[in-house]
Amino acid sequence: MRGNDYFRELLGIKVVVAKDGYSKMSLKITKEHTNFVGFTHGGVIFALADCAFAEAVNFGDKRAVAVQVSINFVRPSSEGDVLTAEAKTISEGKTFALCSITVRKENKEVALFTGLAYKLLTDKKI
Template sequence: MIHPSQPFLPNSFAIHNGIQARSTGENTAQAALEMGPDSLNPYGLLHGGAYYTLADCACGTACRNDGRKYVTLHGGIDFIRSAQSGTITASAVVRHRGHTTCQVSVEITDQAGVLLATGNFTFFCITQH
């Protein structure tokens, strides 16, 4: 079990994109992004890739709470509303944990708690249990 006091392996891609992920309990995690000019699309809205990366980081962190290593097999996002500024948070919950796969759902909200997107991700375990 990974505990909040233990450091996660550095995720250079998340760091580059300004995403901070943390475990919030057994089978749960959150990732946050403070929106800036580099996270916007040409219309001044949060880029779809930023939503996806934020969700993937939160979901992967939730999977790794069992101490094993996972890679993303599949992920999907349903966009509901757009964000233009502020902090965006992805909250992930493991829905099923098998021997080789882990299925996680995620909700992305703005700092007022408004739902912006939902998603489901499936991860493959690359280490033995």
């Protein structure tokens, strides 16, 4: 991805792998990432999945923005857990790219995220 993702840096998300149509990110959950019940905040899990999605569809000179996403939180996590998000592009045309992102703690699914990205013309500024 060209440029900086300042929000990703703020949360402490690390890029493990970045390729065209594929990425893997990780985040060690700290107290600041948790909510009032002691689980990882849903917004943090969403952000981790969203960052992996963004990297997979913005590889190299590619530019794309999310237009529709959905997420299911299937298992809780908490302080001390290391979460990974693995994003795979499952379909890509001239206009849209569809991605599947799985957030895991160790080998167990924590969240399943689906994202649809709109591909921007790379010679136009946002």
